[in-house]
Amino acid sequence: MDGVLPEFLPEKDGYNVAVVGATGAVGQTMMEILAERDFPVAEFAPVASSRSAGSHVEFRGRDYVVRDLESFDPAGWDIALFSAGGGTSREHAPRFAEAGCYVIDNSSAWRMDEEVCLVVPEVNPHALAMARANRIIANPNCSTIQMVVALKPLHDAVPIRRVVVSTYQAVSGAGGRAIEELAEQTRLLLSGRVDEVRAEVLPARIAFNVIPHIDVFMDDGYTREERKMMDETRKIMEADIAVTATTVRVPVFYGHSEAVNVTFEAPMSADRAREILAAAPGVCVVDDPASEDYPLASEAAGTDPVWVGRIRDDHSHPNSLHLWIVADNVRKGAALNAVQIAEILIGRTGSQAET
């Protein structure tokens, strides 16, 4: 954690915290992580749509009734962690911010807004200063977060010129219904009930398949997920790095994997990169080909760090390296990053993923 950040919220024993999207995959994990990290919560409010208002969720061993966002009054709330989709955030985040509540928003609604900061605590905590004015902070895309945590320390040593990334993204990135869709399709296919398989959440059958399509297609043939990785990386890294991406959904429940080719301004050996990454905040290096050790989504799931391995020189280019970067997309890629930002707002310094 570098630099001196202005005070955001006054010091107190507990803060009033709302989780908007509390019934969703990310919202649930936000609640778990607030509890795990012993975030000082005074009042707590789980908030969602009218569909689930009145249902119950548990937080820190207590039962809470889910409240309807439409009628929720944000006055008196310090922090709202939003993960309820872009449209919901566009409509409601300003209402919370105007009432004096800091909004940490996990949707893509505000990420590229010039007035809004896009923050990964290990990479650009200083950008948060901007949130003093408008109280809205954007949490980056899951695939972007894990990549920049690994790229930033390398870029600080030798500037990065170009990044070519291909992702292998878990279904949890598309929410709770996508998790159920993979489970249900797998069950049907293994029972020989092929005719009953339906793709309702993801764009094609995901069980026993690989789909090169995440979010919508744009005019230039890229998907919006790919565009997010390209634009957000440059905004967070505050550098004119050429980034190109191919984002792919794979039949994995939790944990995004990324094959990343990085070209530097000058040579950067695999050995040096390994050393830098071993000392980097929020990063764990697992890279031992001799014992066939490398990061796996199955092992990263449920953990906080960004795992990096398969670090090797790119023999086709003198200044290029290959990396394999894996993280739990719901934790570091979403909920944990948001809670780390909240920790900075309350003055907890050194907020980073436990490695």
Ligand code: A2P
């Ligand atoms: P709800 O349960 O009421 O639909 P996921 O990403 O796992 O699909 O979860 C999305 C989360 O966002 C859920 O908690 C969902 O609540 C919430 N949500 C979706 N649309 C709205 C909305 N219009 N207002 C409030 N919460 C919403």
